[in-house]
Amino acid sequence: MEVLDQLNSTPLYLISGGIILFVVAMSLFFLIRAYRAGIAIGMDRTKLKRTVTSSITFSILPSISILLGVIALSGSLGIPLPWLRLSVIGALHYETSVADIAARNTGLDSLNAEQMTPTAFTTIALLMSVGIIWGVVCMALFGKTYTRKLQKKKTGTKKGGGFGDLAMTAMFIGLITAYIGSFIGQLVQFQNGSFVITGQYLQLVTLVFAAGAMAVFIYFTEKKKLAWLENFSIAGSMLVGMAASVFSNMIF
Amino acid sequence: MNEQQRNEYLEKYNNRTHLFGRIGLLLGIVMLVGSPFLMGLSLDAMPDLSAFGKGFAQIAIIYIPSCIVEFLIYTPMLGAGGSYLGFITGNMINMKIPCALNARDIAGTEAGTTENEIVSTLSIAASSLVTTVVIALGVLLMIPLRPVLEAEVLQPAFDNVVPALFGAMAIKYFRKGKELVAIPLVVMTLLFVFVPSLISNVGFLMILSGAIAIAHAWIRMRKTQKKEAGEA
DSSP: OOHHHHHTSHHHHHHHHHHHHHHHHHHHHHHHHHHHHHHHTTOOHHHHHHHHHHHHHHHHHHHHHHHHHHHHHHHHHTTHHHHHHHHTTOOHHHHHHHHHHHHHHTTOSSSOTTTOOHHHHHHHHHHHHHHTTHHHHHHHHHHHHHHHHHOOSOOOOOSSOSHHHHHHHHHHHHHHHHHHHHHHHHHEEEETTEEEEOSOOHHHHHHHHHHHHHHHHHIIIIISOOGGGHHHHHHHHHHHHHHHHHHHHHHO | OOHHHHHHHHHHHHHHHHHHHHHHHHHHHHHHHHHHHHHHHHHTOOOOHHHHHHHHHHHHHHHHHHHHHHHHHHHHHHHHHHHHHHHHHOOIIIIIHHHHHHHHHHHTOOTTSHHHHHHHHHHHHHHHHHHHHHHHHHHHTHHHHHHHHTOGGGHHHHHTHHHHHHHHHHHHHHHHTGGGTHHHHHHHHHHHHHOGGGGGGHHHHHHHHHHHHHHHHHHHHHHHHHHHHHHO
């Protein structure tokens, strides 16, 4: 039997599928609990349902890109392991690079199907799993203490409250600006005393078009009072940005 | 439900969130670490622990600090329930965090409140389920879908999901804190343009840009408070 056939065998699907089912059950359990708690403390049912709807539409496109990560890794690792890794704790940007580091340490030249052996595979699987597990370990051990410290006593839905809310907005602005800076840095770089244009412009084109589309969505939701559009604004803007990257790549 | 009943209910809800969350995470850790050994039993090939040790040293040096920083930064953004689910289901920065913040905006809740805790949990749970369904469908339909998803013409779209996501989120968040954008944006741009090797460490440098934005927000808030106190 070829190695890839072994890596795609039924027992491996059952192992990955079993763990993924556990995480699905946990997500459903938390979803139902949170919904019931929201109703019990008098939150608006419509608001709760909109939260779920908007999160579903929001997650479809990023999920497809995660699926692509599964497909990309399946060529060398089979389907069950990448499926598990990207459904439980995994992160798209992490898995590919760690799989490659792991492969090199098991004696492979790089992550590839030709040199893969069952032992290399299980070693890579263990490295991929243990390498990223620390956020979960921290949360399991210290999550309770940490969230209790952070928890404010007040409740309510009024806006413009304490510094916590402003700090969250600031943190996210910091995060986005770091990424925008990195996209600019990928296009323009200072090398050996002069500025060099690398030609990696697609990230910025995508970003600008997605941002423009979002501005249009905001115009319609706020000025034209089409509140229902808000649920689709992120997914719609992302589609516009991604389409722009495809067309720019075809044209230039 | 009166105020006292509500507080008692929430106290119980929060305690149970931690209990269930911890049990779920610990079971998840055991299953995840155990799975390569289970797969090894099926393949008759256990992991090579010496190769694991060497690889782990390389990976740990990058990812243990990064995971700890993620725990410290993301937990306040997601609340308890959202964090338990978010950490076990993963894909935090490219999906769960923006998803939860978007839900918070739509529901109009404030960070740190019980309402936000509930909205955040609902959002992360829904998002996780969508990812699981999309990947499961993708795996089932792998053969017909593969040519479409791997079509060369579509690759730029899938390579640029993160810029698309952050472009859309940027407009939403920059409007909420216009005055906080310029300094971290200029600092980060200069840093990446002049030291391009840092681009691969953007995950770490977002701590710096976040700290700059938070410090700026704090200074502005103090100024406003002093001004208001002076006027009073």
